[in-house]
Amino acid sequence: xxxxxxxVLTTSAFVPQVLKTWKSKDVEGLSLTMYSVFxxxxxxxxxxGILIESIAVILxxxxxxxxxxxxxxxxxxxxxxx
Amino acid sequence: xxxxxxxVLTTSAFVPQVLKTWKSKDVEGLSLTMYSVFxxxxxxxxxxGILIESIAVILxxxxxxxxxxxxxxxxxxxxxxx
Numbered sequence: 001x002x003x004x005x006x007x008v009l010t011t012s013a014f015v016p017q018v019l020k021t022w023k024s025k026d027v028e029g030l031s032l033t034m035y036s037v038f039x040x041x042x043x044x045x046x047x048x049g050i051l052i053e054s055i056a057v058i059l060x061x062x063x064x065x066x067x068x069x070x071x072x073x074x075x076x077x078x079x080x081x082x
Numbered sequence: 083x084x085x086x087x088x089x090v091l092t093t094s095a096f097v098p099q100v101l102k103t104w105k106s107k108d109v110e111g112l113s114l115t116m117y118s119v120f121x122x123x124x125x126x127x128x129x130x131g132i133l134i135e136s137i138a139v140i141l142x143x144x145x146x147x148x149x150x151x152x153x154x155x156x157x158x159x160x161x162x163x164x
Contacts, residue, residue, distance in 0.1 A: 002126050002129055002130045002133065003126075003127070003130045005123075005126055006123050006124075006126035006127040006129075006130055007123075008123075009119055009120070009122055009123025009126060010120055010123035010124060010127065011123075012119065013115075013116045013117075013119040013120035013123055014116060014120075015116075016113045016115035016116045016119070017112075017113040017115075017116040019113075020111070020113040020115075020116075021111065021113075024110075024111065026110055026111035027111055028106075028108055028110070028111055029102070029103065029106065029108040029109055029110055029111035029112050030099075030111050030112070031098045031099040031101075031102040031103075033095075033098035033099075033102075034095045034096060034097075034098045034099040034102075035095075037091055037094065037095040037098070038091070038092055038095035038096075040091055041087075041088050041089075041090075041091025041092035041093075041095055042088075042092060044084050044085075044087055044088035044091060045085070045088040045092065047084055047088075048084045048085045048088055051084065
């Protein structure tokens with residue numbers, strides 16, 4: 001049960017960041033390295049979930065991977081050209 | 083093995099964000115809601131790791147909890163008074 005709540009929290013946590021960035025277009029403070037490394041890590045968790053055939057791990061990481069990918073996309077798109 | 087690499091990546095991913103925020107003090111683009119919810123979720127993963135007695139889950143989430151806590155602290159500390 002705790003694992004499920006933890007998964008829901010750590011997955012849904014990225015929604016407010018996606019909404020904030022989408023509205024503000026302010027990506028200066030976001031670290032591209034973080035979201036890229038995080039995205040790769042989440043994809044590996046997804047592969048891990050498939051290997052151990054755990055629907056919960058697969059679902060949580062599919063959602064997180066999409067949210068992390070959106071943030072990487074926003075960072076590249078709204079990055080002020082220096 | 084994949085789980086270990088995934089854990090290392092999703093944990094270490096937060097280090098570049100902590101360093102970037104520490105240097106730039108730019109927290110405007112960071113979502114306080116995200117890091118607070120994420121922190122609570124990570125603490126629950128930590129409890130989960132203790133319950134299932136998994137050193138890997140415990141270690142990964144202790145480090146991530148510390149990094150997430152630092153980002154919540156930075157966000158509160160460097161938040162421009164509006």
